[in-house]
């Protein structure tokens with residue numbers, strides 16, 4: 168058995184497909200027969216064109232025209248006579264095709280990356296992609312097409328990039344195992360959205376397994392079995408059936424209110440990344456959007472989205488939710504989230520650097536565009552503004568001042584908006600937690616971001632596997648922090664929500680009910696699970712368990728006590 172991080176619940180049993188990372192090594196030899204080398208090169212170019220246009224067509228159909236444009240750009244570049252012409256000249260002079268491709272691409276990359284213009288910078292990275300693809304063809308390296316893996320596949324990779332994950336066909340992939348990534352990495356979030364069991368950060372797994380090995384992926388417990396013994400396999404087949412049955416039983420919670428066993432009502436919202444996800448939230452019976460991660464709008468673009476583009480996205484989410492709350496978090500960039508066209512400086516400590524609200528307040532022209540778009544969208548539903556990574560009162564005051572200026576402008580210009588639009592704070596830093604009483608006087612609501620609150624409170628990088636053993640929301644310090652944030656919010660009479668992944672954790676739910684959390688915001692696929700668990704706890708039972716747990720000294724003791732009392 169191999170242990171890792173339980174990143175997406177459920178049990179997957181299937182046949183392994185390893186996604187290998189290839190080294191593009193070759194011997195740069197002098198060529199005598201330049202004619203046949205030129206032929207080999209021409210054939211590679213043709214193959215590249217055919218494969219690229221097929222991929223672009225597939226992406227156009229499955230994802231959208233915008234995503235396909237990048238690959239279509241590659242086709243235009245390789246068809247330009249300059250680049251291929253230069254390569255041919257080098258081959259004619261006796262260089263092998265591989266070194267001609269590498270030298271000419273590197274020359275163009277060097278030239279474009281020196282230019283200030285964003286588009287030119289992008290071109291440099293496009294040529295980098297072309298180089299890798301051409302070298303793979305010349306060296307006969309076949310990449311696995313993830314979208315074409317057979318039904319019953321368990322994907323094993325060092326890491327799954329968002330583009331790899333976007334190729335996954337849910338019906339064919341029964342499990343995911345990676346060597347890196349934590350509970351809140353993007354691959355984990357995507358695996359949960361696709362409802363594929365996933366275990367991440369399993370050391371050296373890509374070298375331990377081989378294609379066609381049988382794997383059990385226990386995404387609930389965070390462990391993996393390779394070619395398991397008969398009794399382990401049969402035990403897991405039963406466990407898998409039970410899990411599937413439980414999921415089916417959850418359906419009876421569809422359309423029901425979210426209440427505790429003794430009738431205390433709470434709100435159960437969803438976390439989304441795009442306006443289209445709002446449909447998923449409705450389909451999964453979410454009662455609102457507790458976190459719209461607006462940075463995806465920026466990350467999925469090759470330019471800064473204009474006010475109108477952003478307005479259209481926020482309005483779509485507001486209209487889809489039909490008057491239910493839609494909390495839009497303003498640009499949370501930096502840390503592990505880069506946007507190439509913003510040309511952000513490389514930092515020694517990006518998680519402690521110029522990011523989120525700090526970056527936005529330092530770039531007010533673009534922040535103004537986003538805030539205007541959100542305020543405009545408030546005319547079409549119950550839109551709220553949420554500010555990420557707040558550490559001091561001045562930050563929330565500054566954002567509120569900008570919003571108030573926008574309202575004055577809109578009044579003058581006769582632009583419609585919701586005059587009562589709320590501005591809330593994400594509480595995800597120890598500083599915000601310690602001054603929660605002061606922030607509660609300024610903010611209309613709080614939402615606790617436990618993913619970052621855990622990272623900063625425990626001083627552990629949330630994506631670093633070596634310190635993952637410390638990254639737990641059940642650490643006494645993190646639990647105390649959560650308790651006091653909720654208390655400060657309640658004392659001030661504002662709503663306190665939680666949009667970090669902990670809000671959906673079955674072990675955490677009784678504690679949050681006892682602390683008095685008003686709103687839980689979870690991945691849409693976990694709405695019914697969360698509603699079911701909330702329904703099993705009375706306030707009195709949750710309080711008794713919480714009192715016992717909050718007196719314990721270690722994370723291990725706390726988790727053990729919560730597991731023992733679990734009603735799952």
Ligand code: PEP
Nearest residue numbers: 595616617618619666667
């Ligand atoms: C959080 O930090 O808990 C959160 C919800 O935000 P993100 O995961 O996007 O940093």
Ligand code: MG
Nearest residue numbers: 595616618619
């Ligand atoms: Mg965060």
